[in-house]
Amino acid sequence: MGSNEGGACDGKAGSVVVPEIKFTKLFINGEFVDAASGKTFETRDPRTGDVLAHVAEADKADVDIAVHAAREAFEHGKWPRMSGYERGRVMNKLADLMEQHTEELALLDGADAGKLLLLGKIIDIPAAVQMLRYYAGGADKIHGESLRVSGKYQGYTLKEPIGVVGVIIPWNFPSLMFFLKISPALAAGCTVVVKPAEQTPLSALYYAHLAKLTEYVVQAGIPDGVINVVPGFGPTAGAAIASHMDVDSVAFTGSGEVGRLIMEASARSNLKTVSLELGGKSPLIIFDDADIDMAVELSRLAIFFNKGEVCVAGSRVYVQEGIYDEFVKKAVVAAQNWKVGDPFDVTTNMGPQVDKEQFERVLRYIDLGKSEGATLLTGGKPAADKGYYIEPTIFADVKEDMQIAQDEIFGPVMSLMKFKTIDEAIEKANCTKYGLAAGIITKDLNIANRVSRSVRAGTVWVNCYFAFDPEAPFGGYKMSGFGRDQGMMAIDKYMQVKSVITAVPDSPWY
């Protein structure tokens, strides 16, 4: 393991721990290979800005080879022809290997994405494992229906794997996103071509290695070609997947701008089904009867967790006027106690933004907030001289029509707003083009029910936030996208429904 000088912003001129990077090539048809062009790209450590590794850069030619391998594996390989039970066993084996390598995986995501090492070990990697096990257990519970139908017929539906699935995932939760998408696809019997984000390719390639390793643990493993991983850039590798004539479905999580391009690419190529999980500007609505300390802590978590790089970040906080003043005072103190530093340090609460581009983008929004006339209560500037650290930032007196209230910032920037009535809160909560999540803090049953029914969002958390579970469907309303991840419902994205109807001329009854 290497180290470099002066990374953490706690003032110590110390070194950062850099994990060994073992896998840097494309994973196609069970092998690690160079890109056809021989090109590589750099992935950087956001704690220092230094290069972590040179990773093979996939382009259209590599995507073609990967899709070909996935197609072969689908049309002629074992995977779709195994029983759901057998697929589940193999998926569980992969989950076992992930558990055994938790430390190494958490180190990779920590160095690649600036994510907290401790949380990687106790939340991210275990959640990815849980997701995989959920669908491992779901693979043999995929049901069609039998249909009486009128007339002398008998009908039933078959749910069949859709085929080759393209998966394009973002950099904020590299491990969780990888398994969020591929697990239901694998359970369904599909084969996949995954393009991880160029900012964070490392853990995806490690998972590819573990997938291959399943073959050696006991006889049966994940066959070659079922999982393919092609790191590279959106306009090249990502576009090649979205417009490929032989990919049957594409699942995407990322920005709205890119989501549009993917949907267009599908329309122009082979009309592959598309599911999109896009951005958000989720409201957290805190009523007068809330426990203020609990509300302060929840709102802090909702926006500063994972350095604000979360699609469901509670970036708009609406506080009812009765508790507003006390809330603001406590929220500022709480933000100032949120420790920014080396994500490998267990006392750190928040690491650096994922890369230079995001870092600069967030700072631009902070400047915008100031120029739009919002009041900066705390933070508002970089937290160190090196790397991409930003102070936890709170703006108050934010108006709905300000850009910082409408645009997704994707960083540690909270917009605080006051409200009087429940109708006002509902109207404001719904006044963006997004609809991903929302939070409500109240003890009142009627308020909780009314607001949860009224907010147009795919997930509503009452007296909690980020309460994810593999069972609960997750996805957006409006321009936060369409299609759901999680739940048995997610498997449907990767299946086709076929109706089979047979004439039944002689039946005792119909």
Add this chain to the structure above:
Amino acid sequence: MASERNGDGGEKRAENGGGGVEMPEIRYTKLFINGSFVDAVSGKTFETRDPRTGDAIASIAEGDKEDVDLAVRAAREAFDHGKWPRMSGSERGKIMTKYADLLEQHAEELTKLESLDAGKLVVVTRAVDIGASVGTLRYFAGAADKIHGETLKMSRQFQGHTLREPMGVAGLIIPWNFPSIMFFTKVAPALAAGCTMVVKPAEQTPLSALYVAHLAKQAGVPDGVINVVTGFGPTAGAAIASHMDVDMVSFTGSTAVGRLVMEASARSNLKPVSLELGGKSPLIIFDDADVDMAVDLAIGANFFNKGEACVAASRVYLQEGIYDRFEKKLADSLKNWVVGDPFDPRVNQGPQVDKAQYERVLSYIEHGKREGATVLTGGKPCGQKGYYIDPTVFTDVKDDMIIAKEEIFGPVMCLMKFRTVEEVIAKANDTRYGLAAGVVTKDIDVANRMTRSIRAGVVWVNCYFAMDADCPFGGRKMSGYGKDASMHALDKFLAVKSVVTPVYDSPWL
């Protein structure tokens, strides 16, 4: 006997039908927005024609972007502030049932309008089209109060449940081959879900949509819930697909336009899209089939509705053992096939829907001849007037011929021979389409093998066109995605919301 009146366009009567059937008066020719029939903002109109003669039968208001804006605004008001989404499912169901009753009471008039507009056999329209429309509406009337979410145990101390909520304003763009069925296939589940909608019927067949709009009002469907904007694809249709305030679009039509709808959504507000597109569906007949039954099935599968059906079995694969008997019986049966005025109950096949389709089909027939296929029967227009084409069967068709690959959408059957199950599975699936398929055999193993192997959204065994309100219908691959019919059809009109709450002090989790 034709008569014409002065005044605002549209009050004409078309030529009487064969057998002395008197033509209906065409009473509804304007856009239906927010409960009223109104002219287009531009004042423009377009003509809809009688495919028996090519004559214009009515001038219809031509909706464009401004009219779509008004309709969407009305639908948005009705959704955000109106009663419809806030009524209970059973209350909506009651109104939908009343609507179905009215449809039945007016079946005769509606039948005539539809047959006139689309060249459809009046006997079939009455029994099948209007019957299925009523059936679909009643099915979803009964479904409106059976829309379920789920409760979720969840790990850790949380309780979750899903709510399925109406999406909002639905854009519904429908084709001309089954105007009423298509209208209710889309409108009924949208209504049941609590959505409001803007419907754009095909420009070839606007009459029945406007007629049933007036019945919706009578049934008690609130103003603004159903809006009908007649007009053309590139104007009115495009305006719907790219509208920033339409929450989803459901489209049935050609693959080429399906692409445009999906692109328009991507460029506007990323509204979810469902597409039911074209097909080149195979009908596969094995040696053990009953020849007479197989011939009847193939004829129905190709010439029903003059071949203007997305699931038409335009590729007929015959196992070699049965080929000769089948071909002979087919040619014989078609000798008695009558092409003529769809109002005449003795007729089996009416005219193609309009001049463009007529010319398109004829040009495919010419392709077939040029490509070297043999005309077994037909292969030419029927009569001098209108858009009638003889039922056409090509033999000696090779899989790579244009007539074997492209959707013709007319009365043209391609016959091909096969030997083994493996061979025919490969041929059946060798297409970018995947809408339907038919299999004729008595052998249980062959039937099971074929149904599992064919990549299509619906597979019919020893039958064809066996649709049902409770049976999911939709394509795969480039035949589209999303389902019509069955409770699955509701999914496109509902958004799933997960609600999660911590649960402290529970006796168990």
